[in-house]
Amino acid sequence: MTTTATRLEFSLPAVPASVRKARVSVAETVTELGASERVVDDVRLCVSEAVSNVVRHAYGNGWGDVDVVVEREEGALNVVVRDFGQGIGPKSSRRKTNGGYGLKIIEKVAERLHITSARADGTEVRMVFLLAGGTPGGAPPS
Template identity: 30%
Template sequence: MGEKPIDHIELKLPAKAEYVGVVRLTVSGIASRAGYSYDDIEDLKIAVAEACTNVVDHAYQDSGLIGIGCSLYTDKMVIVVADNGQSFDLEKLKEGLGPVDGTKPIGELEEGGLGLFLIDSLMDKVEINGKAGVAIVMTKFLQRDEVEQNADGVPAPTNAQKQ
């Protein structure tokens, strides 16, 4: 089948705003342990908070749970944020996805549209499954050290250049 994760962590928390910070801190700790850069960890925290906030705001009439799964692979982390509350029309949602019109004032953006756009822009891959509740599957690839070392665009000197 598919590639097997090195580690898999799961959480189930009440779908309440006060628990979104717990998810952010948990994902931050997992990403730090996996070797993600500060900037990538910040992106992960924002994306997972947006996904959890969507569950808190839209999934349940009364109360319910947010399910979070983090799967670590050698080259990526896959985070699933899921609910089993009210579903929505995926095709209609897909029609609404796309670039945000920069000419419109931010107040004119549709509710919820900016959160999904933000998640999509921060993560490397985003999938939404709405068969039983809603699950947002977010993937962030791990950038290796050689990219970080030359982040300023200046190549490291070779042995010939040092002499």
């Protein structure tokens, strides 16, 4: 795990126990970066949903990692959850399973959401959360 005054970056195995670890680590860092309790709760929820999606969908029955980056920049928190799994297929080929609300929740809670995905290259979920007085101009980390 790498932490600087304005950035946290870590990788975890894509297993159920990592959802809690990611949620706790991110909440602690976001609090230290000066986020309000509401923003901490929003980031915690969205990271939990994004990491859960990696655990459930990214690697099928195989093994892999989930990378998480949190960065404070220009009145905003930029959060990235990334995997290197099978990517998100077209909606028509997605198998219906229990749940399915994770990305919808993130879309409602985060100020901005951008998802990139490619077969065999994985998925990257980029989220922006405003800090007090921030503007939605912050760009998620690359």
